[in-house]
Amino acid sequence: MSILSFAIRSGDYAQGGSASKGLKEQLKKIGAAPEIIRRVMIAAYEAEMNVVIHSVGGRMTVALDEEKADIEVCDDGPGIPDIEQAMKEGFSTAPAAARELGFGAGLGLPNIKKNSDYLTIESQVGKGTSVKFRILLRPQALGERMRNSLHIAPAGCRGCYHCLFACPTRALRVRGNHPEVRSELCIDCSACISACRTGALTVLGTVGQLPPGEGRVLVVPPALLSQFGPVVGRVLDSLAELGYRDIRVTQAWEDALRGAVMLLANQVSQPRPVISPCCPAAVNLVAARFPSLIGHVAPFVSPLEAVRDSLVGKRAVFVACCPAQRTALDVGRLDRNVEIIVPSVLCNAVMPLAMSQRGGVSWRDSSLQTGETSHQTSSDMNVMRVTGMQHVVNVLEKVEDGRMNDVTVLELAICDEGCFGSPLLGEDPFIARQRWVDARRPADVGAMAVRRKMPLVAKAGLRLDNDMSKAIDKLAKIDILVKSLPRKDCGLCGCPTCVAFAEDMILGKASRADCAFFHEGTEHVP
């Protein structure tokens, strides 16, 4: 980690950009790719010139390590009264002197957002503004060391091995009642959580208190609002009682994404079917198990990430229904404004209130619309929705074989009925979804689909060895070893398949004696 600091002088247009230039020299020295340097420069220069034009002076501080550049540009005043307005393209308060020089187009902050991987803005009128952004220097490298948000509580495990076989990427092992996850294989889906009967597998952050609602935006999936019986408005009322008056339901962003994907699908050059990135776990599945289909995935971020993007500079509480959503929101932990909770935290708080209210109370009656507007748009296009892990895998295999070219858009969700089927929610997915379809729901706020900043890349998955020739040796050894195993894929050794067991043995993570069919002195037991 290396820390660099540059002063920025107010109103000094002649020297403006010198901090960015200093940063560029450093990036070149560490061998950052030209495309990455370009992104850093656009964001850094815009942030620097904001300080020159608007503030009384400030500084740029850069923390560089081999994976990322964390850049903070802060000043000592005057502060931004309304960050949301400042983020709008075309809004500018730049003085005439700056405009004459070509600044003040109102594109500065939007430009920073477009060219950084995470952005957060904090500002206090009279005190100053801090613009922090992160740019990944090696996006692929980060993907290889994939982070995941699966939480294992070994105390709850009774060694039933259900999770072993549920995992679509064979990422789990069970050793002596301790589930282990191979994070390089895990795609953050909910399959093992669904399979686990004892609660030993869950999403990180299951313990935790609901933060106070005042001054915070609450972001919830529709599935959460239909957990408590037929009246969605009543749940919104209860949330308002808890102080959450600004609630964003992700449906609007799901609809926006659908619209954007359809527009894209109309282009002739797009390989069919276009896969909608509505479920981040499904996108991970494609990247891990079906890398040949990466070109099919529409280049947008998931609806939840799009909401986060629209809330830059605001304090917000997000409800994540699966590990993938949590990981997507959590990456970097840069934004202190973002708090993530799991559904149970919210449900526990809402339940007593929602149940105690009588009658069909509707929250802000005028702002509720009658349901099911979203699917009408899809009627004139060939959109296929597939939910549930097994079905998603089947369909992706067919896409890979080129047998799905008649479908224009493919919406995949790992959980049954999408997030309605999250294992973290109690209600049956079909009932919950129908309630939402029938419900009067909050009016859509200006939701937009957000483009991906970095292209989706294949997940490297298991690497036998960093040295390719050694890896090839190991491959050969595994091949021989597998032939000596019973190939029953019984799971008793704690690995989901005999091949996985052989890999683990070669990697020194399992021993031959773990195999239930192995006896000392015998080479091949049926």
Place this chain on the structure above:
Amino acid sequence: MKLAELAKAIGAKILTNSSSQEMCVEQVYAGDRISDLLNHAGEETLLVSNLASSQLVRLAELMDISGLCMVNGHMPDPAVILAANSHGTVIMVSPVGMFETCGRLYEALKPKGRGGP
């Protein structure tokens, strides 16, 4: 096309003495807003602008573009040329306005063998 050849083709005068006149131009972007110019400044790009400030030279330096083209025969300050010289940025001045400059650039750079628009 090489910068020096391009300048000749559009009747522009190169003001800087840098050796990077040998650099190639693959794309051209014209605009007067720094944010727009930043967004479109890639490698082998020539930026055309009414701005003739040292900020434009700074931008060229940060974004590693091939060169800058001022229009309307507008001569930048000697200080700007000095800055460009020290960073190896090429500045040319076109005698005509933005619209006609762009037209000439298009003619010079359009793929050969195909007709005009």
